Each structure stands twice: as C-alpha cells, then as structure tokens.
Amino acid sequence: MLSLAAHLDLEKGKVIRVMGPASIVINKGKIRILGMNFTPGARVVIHRYRSYAIKALEDSTISVILGEGGGIEEPAAGEEVIDVWEEASRAIIDSKGIAVVLGPVDSGKTSFSLLVANMAIEQGLRPAIVDADVGQGDLAPPGFIAMKILTTPLLWLREVRGDVMRLIGSITPTHAFAMSRLIVAIRDLVDIAMQKGAAPIVVNTDGWTTGYLAIDTKLNIIRAVHADYVAVLDDVLCERIKRALGPLVNVLCLPRPKVVKERDRIDRRLLRKQHYQSFFQKAKRVCLRLSEITLLNSCLASGTLWSLDAVEKLSKELGLKVYAVVEHDDALVVLLEKADSVIGQRLREVFPQKEIYVVTRDSVKGLLAAILNERLEEVAPALIDSLELDRNEICVLTEYDGVVKGLSISRIKLSSEWEEVGKVIKCPL
Ligand SMILES: Nc1ncnc2c1ncn2[C@@H]1O[C@H](COP(=O)(O)OP(=O)(O)OP(=O)(O)O)[C@@H](O)[C@H]1O
Ligand SMILES: [Mg+2]
16 A cells, blocks of 8 residues: 655755655755765665665755555654764774674664665775674575675665675574674674775674673674774663773764664564575575585584494384484484384484484475585575485585585574474484
8 A cells, every 4th residue: 555645845954764665756955864865866765674764965855655554753852863873983984994783683783784884885985794693684594694895885785695604503693503603604704804805894793682691792703803893772782892891992882763663573584584585586406415515514424424234233123224323422313214203212212311313304304504615615505405315415405506515504494485493403414
C-alpha cells in the first residue's frame, strides 16, 4: 500500500527523520543522509528495516512516498545525533587509522561505520569496513564475517558483498569456539585491508555487550587490531570501555539515535534467511573427493581413523554397515549410511566414556561451510548437500566455480527454507 505523503519544504539546517519503507525525490536544494549528498533529480529508497536522519544543506524541497509502516518525524531538540556523529567521524578519518565501533543491538553501529566510510570517500580516501557482526552482518552470510574496501558511498551495507570473508561457524560470538576464531579473523581482515592500502579501517562489531565476558571479548578485539579509536554508541558501555582502556586509546562516547526502526527477533530471522538465500541463488552442486580436499573444523577429519578390521568388528557387533570410525580422546564419530536412535543408544552403551556423534549421508545436509583455496582461505560460502559414502565424496552447493582445495565446516544447519535448525552441535561432520 503506497501513499504520497508529502512535498516537504526543508529550511537550510533542518533535520527530519524518515522511517522506511519510503522513497524520496529531491526537487530543489541539497540534502545529506549518512554522509551522502543528494541534489535535484536524485531518488533515495529507504528499506522497511531502516530509518535515517535527513539534513537540508540548503533550502530544499523533497517529495516523500511512504509504504506501509513508513513515516516522517521531526526530531525533538537534542534528539538527532547526526552532527555529533559527523564530528566523531572526521576525527577517525583524519587519523587514517583503525576504529572499532561498539554498541548494543540497534544502537546504530552499522550506520555509524557507513557514515565514516561515506565521509572518507567524500575526501578521496579508500576506506574499508570489517563487518565483524557475526550474526547480523551485511557483507557475508550469517556465521561469516567480511571485509570490503568501499569506493562508492552507500546507504545500506547490505547492497554489497565483502571482498574477503572468514567463516566463524556460529551466529553468535558467545560460544567459546567462536570467540577465538572471531578475533583471529578480524585481525586477518584488518591486515588484508591494510595491505590493500585502505584507510581508515572501521571494524563494526556485534551487539553482544551485556555481561563481563562480552566486554572482555570487545576489549580483546580492540587490542588485537591496535585500534586508534573506539566509538561507543551507549553511555554506560562507553564508561566501562573507557575505564578498562585508560588513556592509551581514544574512546569516543557517542549518542545513539533516540528513535529508530527496530527489528524484532522475527525480522532478524527473516533478514538472515534472505541473506543466506542470496549467497546461493546461482549455486551449483559440486562433488569433491574426500581424499583430495582438506576438511577444517571437522571432527571426522581431525581424529584417529580406526583400522578396517576394527570397523568391520563394530559393524558385526551392531549388525549394520559402519563406513568409518574416528576417535578423539573425548568423542567417537561414527559414519553410517543411516542412523536411528537405537544405534546411538547402543554405541553409548559400548563406549560410555565418550561422546558419540553419528554422521550419515543425510545428517550433513544443510550444513553451512566455506570453500577454501590452497592457502586454506575462505573464497566462498557453501552448503553441504550429502556425503556419498560409497564414492567417498562430499557434495556441496556453491556459486564458486574455481578449484576447491578444502572446506571449513560451521555448526550452523539450514533447512530447505533457509532457516537455522536444531541446536549447535560440536561434531556435525
Ligand atoms: N540518525 C538516525 N536516525 C534515525 N534512525 C537511524 C539513524 N541512524 C540509523 N538509524 C536506524 O537505526 C536502526 C539501527 O541502526 P543500525 O542498523 O546502524 O544499528 P546496529 O547497531 O548496527 O544494529 P544491529 O545490532 O542490528 O547490527 C536502523 O534502522 C537504521 O536505519
Ligand atoms: Mg549492525
């Protein structure tokens, strides 16, 4: 349902807030949104999950068409943050250094990161964004983080894909396995951005900021990238970060927008679903010989392989074909054609001291993974389709059409509807 909301006259210096979905045409003058200037003839589309502050740089006239749920508001005095944000952004840009952006969910982290990038481009620089929000990032599917060097300004980071991505393997940084991977991956992406001559480099983070461990993780990110600036979009969090870091790092305490278009859990789930899907639109099924690739983050690939005799003996005991058994100190991974609860129970009785993971042809279906190149670097997302046990192959869906040297396995499993299913298990493959 679309309705023509208005032709608005905005005096020079005036700020309004537009909540999406909305489409704006500039008829006269000049307006500024997130560090981008728009002049007559330009059209700006605001997605239904976004809202923006619009500032008139000259006496301007704009036409706004609002979709369902969209709106235009006049911020109360002191409510609009954009001028303070621009000032902070200038300090970061002048340093040509590295800035880490922190804040709770919906506090404006991604918008502030883009503001810095857009203003840097305006000054002829080549900024990079390291989008390290592992669950709600824009540059890569959930479970990944990514880096992009921006050469044209943007209003929504989701419009582009990252230049380089890294798989973390879960959609929250709160799992112990994810935290260390996250810090290493961020450091790696910052290094690549530096090697490519990007400046400034803005590290956007996830919204997990409550509790001691969250702050600890963020402080470790700040330290790992040798941040010149930390921008914090929350007063209480900012004081905590400042106190922890002391005078050695510049901490900018910034206000968060008072009114924003918030996304609830359902919206976020939908955004994740669309994002997964968009990375597999042109995917093809590719089968890879397990003996010819490196499998990373796989329990199956990293333990001790049982001898054929031992596997045969277990097959006889269980009365069904076992393809392989891989032993860890604390776990046993058993590869079967098909699983049922009775087999799992039997195995638990026979090996009471180990955790048992049963992997089958179809149990791996929907596991999110990354294609690796010869340097074990992620080059594209992949979705595991099946394990072809008789052929000793693993089949994946991917858009990548280069030579595959390996796969890195996540603990995220997707349904055919691109929704996360099941709980995070330690050894899905
Ligand atoms: N100055 C502003 N005025 C009003 N709304 C704004 C402003 N800046 C950003 N927003 C809106 O606030 C919402 C949250 O912003 P953003 O996505 O940047 O936050 P975030 O902290 O990155 O969120 P998340 O935790 O989901 O990653 C978005 O809808 C964005 O369009
Ligand atoms: Mg964000």
